[in-house]
Amino acid sequence: MSFLPPWVGLLLALLLLLALASGVLRWGLARQARGLAQTDAGEDVQSQARRRIQQQHMIDLDAALAEGRLNASQHAAARDDLMRQVLVDQVPVGTAVQLGDQGATVQLRWGWILLLLGALSGLTYGQLGSPQTWWPVPLSQLVQISAATPEQLAEQTRLWQQATQKRPDNAEAWLTLARLQAAQNAHDQAEQSLARVLALSPEPDLWIERAQMKALSSGGVYTGEPWQWIHNVLREEPRHLNALVLAGSAAWSEKRHAAAQTYWQRALSLVPASSEAAQGLQQALSQVSPEALLSQGAASAPGIALTADTRPVIQGEVRLSPVFQKQIAAGSSLFVYALAEDGSRRPVAIWRGTPSAWPVSFALSDSMGMGAPPVLSSLAQVRLVARISKTGSAQRQADDVQVELPGVKTGVQGVVLDITGRSP
Known part of the structure; x- marks a missing residue:
């Protein structure tokens, strides 16, 4: 090529x-x-x-x-x-x-x-x-999803699933489906769809996207194939921006702060100083600086992991309509997680419980993050999602019920998440 x-x-x-x-x-x-x-x-x-x-x-x-x-x-x-x-x-x-x-x-x-x-x-x-x-637009930049509500996401997912069945060799259809699945936190399904995309159009950006979906489907663990895919891209393109950013996040999640700092500094050198990307990277670097680590309780000796802040940032309760209370089996899992309002579907904090009575109280803190910036307390507001899973899987299933609440300001108490309908 x-x-x-x-x-x-x-x-x-x-x-x-x-x-x-x-x-x-x-x-x-x-x-x-x-x-x-x-x-x-x-x-x-x-x-x-x-x-x-x-x-x-x-x-x-x-x-x-x-x-x-x-x-x-x-x-x-x-x-x-x-x-x-x-x-x-x-x-x-x-x-x-x-x-x-x-x-x-x-x-x-x-x-x-x-x-x-x-x-x-x-x-x-x-x-x-x-x-x-004359410069061809990469497939990774060509595909954008416009759905915003759960209903729109469900309908478009259904249509693009049909499209991939009719045209299994259409990489654009598979990538659209993958991103729709990722927007609904179906990371495992999104990773499988991305595998089909890469078989048709092996772009470096898509390998990085697949590595992220694979890690999210494993609870934020990058060990194994995600790291291998990241390293493969960086070996071919040492200045690949998305690979450097994700490598920094992966290193941060493994408490390798020096490595995270190196990756993010390399990424920062590739973007304009006044861009939003530069601001995000500078914010991430500020959290891995020696001063920040010491102020957050990290030991001065190298190799000691950062102690995350366990103080609640958002507190509230989840309510469930009586109709669904009768349908929820004992031992079902309740997930409450916060998402950044910028559209990213990677949770910045996750709470999990096994409710025996309703309503259920919850509290989200920085310690419940996935090990990569941004942390919950650094955001002005987030989107909260409450989901009930009969299987206890971190991936959304067809029979799960959930509710989303946008525009929740961090530091607030008394948030109410009322589940009255089945997730799409």
């Missing part, structure tokens, strides 16, 4: 066209010069022949006058006619100038042709050679 954009090929073709036009121009001028030289040579031979004939004719006229075959007046008239003929046969004055002007005209004509070719090349590149048109 070539990494050269198609407009490079267009530019090379245009340069080749200009070189060819220049060569044709030089060949045409050289040929014109040879033609002029041959014309001059031919005219010299003809002129010499005419002069010899005219000289012989003059000799014959003089002989006729001497022999009495012509009188003086006849001889003068014949001589005048011959002299006029000689003058007519001579090359007119200014012929060389005219020939030079003709060569200059040819040069000017070829110059205009070359100029027009250059202008045409520039216009062609301007219309067809722009990076926006």
